[in-house]
Amino acid sequence: METPLSVVIGAGGTGGHIYPGLALAEALRRRVPGAAISFVGTERGLETRLIPEAGYRLHTVDMIPFDRSLGVKRFTLPAALLRSAGQCRTILREQGAQAAVGMGGYPSAPVILGARLAGLPSLIHESNAVPGRANTFAARLTPHVALAFEAGGDHLPASTRPDLVGMPLTGPLATLDREARRADARRALGVPPHARLLLVNGGSLGAARLTEAAVGLAGRWRDRTDVRLLIKTGPAALDAARARLRATGADRVAEAVAYLDRIDQTYAAADLVVCRAGSATVAELATIGLPAVLVPYPHAPGDHQTHNARTLTGVGAGVLLRDEDTTAASLDALAGSLLADPHRLHAMAxxxxxxxxxxxxxxxxxxxxxxxLRLAGHRLPAPVPTAH
Structure with missing residues (x-):
């Protein structure tokens, strides 16, 4: 009798690492319905909300970020990594894991090191066009590396032989047909038939620069009837953004929300998105064909968001706007001109x-x-199609 499949996935910090991990978990469960899938993260990231909400167990460890710009002292990192790797080794053994997967972000590295200490096979998935520090380190501990973007392999150790698999997307996004869903989605969001919808999405935690510019833009457009704005602020900036919209009368054309719980519906309804260039976002936009103004986060390690953005801008599917140039006036000029040009939007899409x-x-x-599954030595069942 075959041993039940057990896989532990390291993913945390931001949605850009967590959502692909959840997509992988969904795919494993489709092929092996009884599989035991659990996650490793920390107490400080979005994983504490997103992973339990998706129905998976979250184990937390004491890992600290690799990014010294966050105030992490370089000499404290090795001790923290060894401590959290020891915790991961215990978790892997308790879960009876046959394989460990690191999806990037600082909770990922101790999972891969813990698997090495436990003698288990492991795999990392690099989601960015330029690998983060955690995966650059983890790639020295396992020969199994998968890439979302081909360019990601250019910056990994020469000993690795990465495979291009793409960015794992959750079911609703992997199968989204924007045109087929557009009318229903716009009705659900209350967008008038004649209006263009601009989505401003600052990522899983929001982006102060994008929120500030979008609220200012809404003030400029408050008397227009042909546009609507949906502004994702993240939870911290929501109340202030809503107050400013009310004070200027811009709430007639704009709505601010903390989260986009139905991102598939929002993407289907939108005509244009202004957003950061996280790897998951770029992959989603490329897959569904949503025109974008991409504002890379300027402090991303290795400037990887600019490299991600070029995946779209290089083929004409997006327009690059520097963070320091992102204001209400610049969005008025750039997004305004794009929304007024349906032929350009169609070409970008x-x-x-x-x-x-x-x-x-x-x-x-x-x-x-x-x-x-192959890494875990598990028999490969027939694939189960994603529901459309």
Whole structure:
């Protein structure tokens, strides 16, 4: 009798690491319904909310960020990594894990090191066009590396032989048909038939620069009837943004929300998005064909968000706007001109599909699941299609 499948996934910090991990978990469960899938993270990231909400167990360890710009002292990192790796080794043994997966972010490295200490096979998935510090380190501990973007392999140790699998997307995004869903989605969000919808999305935690510019833009557009704005602020900035919208009368055309619980519905309704260039966001936009103004986070390690953004801007599916240039006035000029040009929007929406840069993301979760199953020595059952 085959041993029940048990996999532990390290993913945490931001949604850009967590959501692909959840997509992988979904794909493993589709192929092996009784699989025991659990996650490792910390107490400080979004994983404490997102992973339990998705129905998976979260183990927490005492890892600290690799990023010294966050105030982490370099000499404290090795001790913290060894301590958290020891905790991960215990977790892996208690879970009877046959394989460990690191999805990037600082909770990922101790999982891979813990697997090495426990003698278990492991795999890392690099989601960015430029690998983060955690995965650059972890790639020295396992020969099994999967990439979301081909460029990600250029910065890994020469000994690695990475495979391009794409970015794992959760079911609703992997199968989203914007045109088919558009009318229903716009009705659900209360967007008038004649209006263009601009989505401003600062990422899983929000972005102060984007929120500030979007609220100012809403003030400029408050008397217009042909546009609507949906502004994702993150929880910390929500109350202030709503107060400013009310004070200027801009709440007639704009709504601020902390989270986008139905991102598939929002993407289907939107005509244009202004957003950061996190890897998951870029992969989603490439897959569904949503035109974008991309504002890379300027302090991302290795400037990886700019490299991510070029995946779209290089084929005409997006426009790059520097963070320091992002103001209400610049958005008025750039987003305003794009929304007024339906032919340009259509060309941008078609560009990613024409270039083929999004196609491999749709099935990435299943491809990564197959790699994990093989790594775990588990028999490969027939694939179960994602529900459409």
């Amino acid at each position: 078609s560009a990613a599909t024409t270039a083929g840069i999004g196609a491999h993301h749709r099935d990435a979760a299943d491809r990564l699941a197959v790699k994990v």
